[in-house]
Amino acid sequence: MAKSVVSDLLSIFKSGVTAVLPVNLVKKSVKYNPETQQLAINGDKFNLQNKNVYMVGTGKAVQNMAKEVEGILSSKIKQGIISIPIGSLNQSAINTNIVYYEGAKNNLPDASAEATALKIKELVTGLGCDDLLLVLISGGGSALLPLPKPPITLAEKTALIKNLANSGAEITEINAVRKRLSDLKGGKLAIKAQPAQVVSLILSDIVDDPLSLIASGPTVEDEDDSTIAIDIIKKYKLYDQLPESIKKVINETNNHEQFPKSNVSNHVIGSNKVSIAAAMKEAKDLNYVSIPISNTITGNVKDVATEYGRMTKLFCSYLKEKQSLKEFKEQLKHCKIPGLEIKDLENDLMGIKDKDVCLILGGEITVEVKGSGVGGRNQQLALEFSELIHNSRKEFEDFDIFFLSAGTDGIDGPTDAAGAIGYLDLISDAQEDKFNTQTVLSENDSYTFYKKFKNGNYHVITGHTNTNVMDLHVIIIKRK
Numbered sequence: 495m496a497k498s499v500v501s502d503l504l505s506i507f508k509s510g511v512t513a514v515l516p517v518n519l520v521k522k523s524v525k526y527n528p529e530t531q532q533l534a535i536n537g538d539k540f541n542l543q544n545k546n547v548y549m550v551g552t553g554k555a556v557q558n559m560a561k562e563v564e565g566i567l568s569s570k571i572k573q574g575i576i577s578i579p580i581g582s583l584n585q586s587a588i589n590t591n592i593v594y595y596e597g598a599k600n601n602l603p604d605a606s607a608e609a610t611a612l613k614i615k616e617l618v619t620g621l622g623c624d625d626l627l628l629v630l631i632s633g634g635g636s637a638l639l640p641l642p643k644p645p646i647t648l649a650e651k652t653a654l655i656k657n658l659a660n661s662g663a664e665i666t667e668i669n670a671v672r673k674r675l676s677d678l679k680g681g682k683l684a685i686k687a688q689p690a691q692v693v694s695l696i697l698s699d700i701v702d703d704p705l706s707l708i709a710s711g712p713t714v715e716d717e718d719d720s721t722i723a724i725d726i727i728k729k730y731k732l733y734d735q736l737p738e739s740i741k742k743v744i745n746e747t748n749n750h751e752q753f754p755k756s757n758v759s760n761h762v763i764g765s766n767k768v769s770i771a772a773a774m775k776e777a778k779d780l781n782y783v784s785i786p787i788s789n790t791i792t793g794n795v796k797d798v799a800t801e802y803g804r805m806t807k808l809f810c811s812y813l814k815e816k817q818s819l820k821e822f823k824e825q826l827k828h829c830k831i832p833g834l835e836i837k838d839l840e841n842d843l844m845g846i847k848d849k850d851v852c853l854i855l856g857g858e859i860t861v862e863v864k865g866s867g868v869g870g871r872n873q874q875l876a877l878e879f880s881e882l883i884h885n886s887r888k889e890f891e892d893f894d895i896f897f898l899s900a901g902t903d904g905i906d907g908p909t910d911a912a913g914a915i916g917y918l919d920l921i922s923d924a925q926e927d928k929f930n931t932q933t934v935l936s937e938n939d940s941y942t943f944y945k946k947f948k949n950g951n952y953h954v955i956t957g958h959t960n961t962n963v964m965d966l967h968v969i970i971i972k973r974k
Contacts, residue, residue: 513772553632603640633699633962635709788833791857867939870907
């Protein structure tokens with residue numbers, strides 16, 4: 495039975511990933527009429543007559559976005575520079591007009607990515623009023639477009655970003671700091687491209703799709719207060735250890751450049767919502783009652799695991815008919831799950847009491863790294879959730895509980911795993927196999943655990959998916 499449910503979890507996850515593959519998103523959003531030379535993006539039209547088209551891109555999904563755009567626009571593209579993750583280059587995608595550069599190993603900015611960012615800066619600063627710049631942006635774009643403001647070095651900027659991440663800073667906070675320290679982010683790429691027209695295609699990897707934070711908003715006006723970056727750094731007690739170069743830049747008050755609002759347009763063509771909708775459909779096709787809970791999950795991994803456990807208990811109690819629908823919904827309100835809308839669950843709960851249930855959530859959580867192990871937020875969450883339900887297993891005695899947490903980009907932390915699967919008996923099984931899961935959790939060593947546990951059968955390994963719309967969390971409640 496466990497094998498079949500694991501297979502279902504993987505199928506649901508893969509359906510969510512397939513829906514946000516660039517080839518599918520670009521085909522749906524971008525249309526071009528070669529006779530009239532009209533480009534349409536999500537209904538907005540752009541006249542390419544007498545226009546030279548250039549293309550730059552940064553992120554985990556932009557290689558395949560670029561290939562699809564190139565197929566649509568063909569020879570209209572004069573030149574392109576695309577920054578993609580190390581190990582993801584598809585040699586067959588290489589075209590004489592578009593050059594792909596790899597960088598940012600383990601999703602960390604490096605010298606290779608910095609060299610590509612400099613090439614992109616040189617290209618866009620040379621554009622004129624007869625040019626149109628297509629900018630492709632997806633998750634991972636921040637690490638792949640690192641160009642610190644002088645006199646900051648890449649090593650100094652990277653150290654600060656890593657310290658923020660390890661301190662539990664959310665992606666919105668990290669990107670706010672990145673914008674302040676960057677020579678291209680925070681709208682500066684669009685500013686440097688003037689007077690060319692700038693059109694961006696964006697695949698969102700941040701909750702609620704805030705344009706200014708996706709890949710740190712290289713084509714979006716930065717409206718942050720000048721003190722925000724300082725406040726975030728001080729919040730995590732990192733200000734005093736900053737090098738003088740970073741202090742100099744973040745304390746500058748006269749570096750604001752006018753943003754060309756009328757000459758820039760940004761278009762979100764894919765997000766976590768699209769992924770969840772496809773995952774829901776697959777779950778329904780597999781005969782589960784499929785319920786979308788939220789696509790705005792954030793917070794610390796321990797807190798998220800706790801709330802997921804609480805929510806799962808409530809669903810199990812309702813399935814056992816221990817409470818009325820009204821009582822169930824009232825108790826569900828107390829679960830601290832961002833984006834949970836009780837009123838929207840009314841129809842989803844119809845007919846739930848005689849079927850297995852699949853709860854689907856999406857977002858991006860954080861881990862405060864205290865140990866020296868190897869892992870990622872999704873693998874840590876799968877194990878944390880398994881530990882939590884194990885400790886209150888009597889409340890699940892009539893059910894089997896399974897949980898998948900994985901990144902749609904196929905990469906979880908500095909590992910080759912997308913995520914992992916947890917289940918009600920995982921901790922018991924691990925103890926029988928002489929694993930100390932509490933030590934694993936405290937050392938943040940979830941990758942090593944899942945690699946060894948049951949021959950890696952509960953590891954989710956997909957490789958680079960070349961897309962990125964945050965993470966999917968899938969909980970299956972199966973009747974015994």
